[in-house]
Amino acid sequence: MTDDDAAAVLPSTLAWVGRQLAAGERIVGIEALHGGITAEMRRLTIAARDGRTRDLVLRSFVDPFYLEHAEDWLARETGALSLLAGTGVPAPGLVAVDPTAAQCAYPSLLMTHLPGRPVLDDEGVETRVPLLARQLAAIHAVRPVERPRTYVALTTADTVVVPRGADAAAWAAAIDVIRRPPPPYAGRFLHRDFQPGNVLFDLPPHGPAGARISGVVDWAAASWGPADLDVAHCAVNLALLHGPAWGLRFPEAYEEAGGVLAAAASERLYWQVRDALASSEEVRPVARQWRRAGRTDLTTRTVEQRLDAYVTALMDALG
Structure with a gap:
């Protein structure tokens, strides 16, 4: 992880993420994901004691313009992810949510990371x-x-x-x-x-x-x-x-x-x-x-x- 990426996630948020992990797991990488307008997105690489890794995505509402809507939007997203689990629709899995920033620096959602990427090119x-x-x-x-x-x-x-x-x-x-x-x-x-x-x-x-x-x-x-x-x-x-x-x-x-x-x-x-x-x-x-x-x-x-x-x-x- 870069120093900038790590510093951008405040300690209270990292501590909250840490409490959602399994015993022995820790955050070993943080990467900013680009493309969103309303929230900051980051991929977190999580390592277990045996060396295996998995990725999670942290979504945080930071911009003051969108903060007033964060609780409502996170409630909608949490409800949708819970609903879609097991339906066959390839949506992220819900890990944890802090819609009012009670424990995080900003209202945040933690979810599983999905493979692939958006494709915006004309080709194909x-x-x-x-x-x-x-x-x-x-x-x-x-x-x-x-x-x-x-x-x-x-x-x-x-x-x-x-x-x-x-x-x-x-x-x-x-x-x-x-x-x-x-x-x-x-x-x-x-x-x-x-x-x-x-x-x-x-x-x-x-x-x-x-x-x-x-x-x-x-x-x-x-x-x-x-x-x-x-x-x-x-x-x-x-x-x-x-x-x-x-x-x-x-x-x-x-x-x-x-x-x-x-x-x-x-x-x-x-x-x-x-x-x-x-x-x-x-x-x-x-x-x-x-x-x-x-x-x-x-x-x-x-x-x-x-x-x-x-x-x-x-x-x-x-x-």
């Missing part, structure tokens, strides 16, 4: 999209005994940020769409932030053809709501990462995987438009996050242009 996207669709359909097939809290919409007609140079008529029409009451829906268990950055892939050395999903992470927004909303969220992320056509393709892939969307096209498009407009408020931090992950081509301006093209395509579909 045609292989990954069906895998994403099948995985999301499997998540929606989970039937919790106790429902999580109802989804949060994340945007309103008054908070939409219209990109510079966007199609003003298309965006005005899109904003009018979300002024309407949401259509009725059959509730499903939602991840609520299912997108390529929260999906881990195990990639074979010979190419993307044999790729498989090895994990789905970041369950802090797990909710109950329409399957269309999860599908719409993944779709807009695909549109911004790989081009609008992939966003338009994803709902079809989801249905091909056995997922069920709203019966009426107008209802499906309501959710697609709503989540696309929600993305308008996060273009800058999301683009920055993707550039840090290696997609240096995704400038803020490029992402804005792709979002404009995607919203315009959705409104064209509405007729």
Whole structure:
């Protein structure tokens, strides 16, 4: 572990982690994991007396902007991880949680480490999209005994940020769409932030053809709501990462995987438009996050242009 990585985890948090370990185990490595916006993530390497090692992940809410939501988000994530144990959905295993920082320096969650990594490259996207669709359909097939809290919409007609140079008529029409009451829906268990950055892939050395999903992470927004909303969220992320056509393709892939969307096209498009407009408020931090992950081509301006093209395509579909 580097001195910086070790020093960044305060002694009270390390002591808390230590109390969750088996007798004779100790922390021998700390590595920062990059890609998250709301929380700091670190991989902890744990060694036993016999020399065997295992990895855990520590998720801590440090930024003052997100601290006020930490208790709620950690409660949602803890509930989701407990629910998903044994379902076949490849989610991390819950080890311990301190949602109010009673023992840690900051509100924290300790969980098992999953193999694989997020893949954001354009290469192989045609292989990954069906895998994403099948995985999301499997998540929606989970039937919790106790429902999580109802989804949060994340945007309103008054908070939409219209990109510079966007199609003003298309965006005005899109904003009018979300002024309407949401259509009725059959509730499903939602991840609520299912997108390529929260999906881990195990990639074979010979190419993307044999790729498989090895994990789905970041369950802090797990909710109950329409399957269309999860599908719409993944779709807009695909549109911004790989081009609008992939966003338009994803709902079809989801249905091909056995997922069920709203019966009426107008209802499906309501959710697609709503989540696309929600993305308008996060273009800058999301683009920055993707550039840090290696997609240096995704400038803020490029992402804005792709979002404009995607919203315009959705409104064209509405007729």
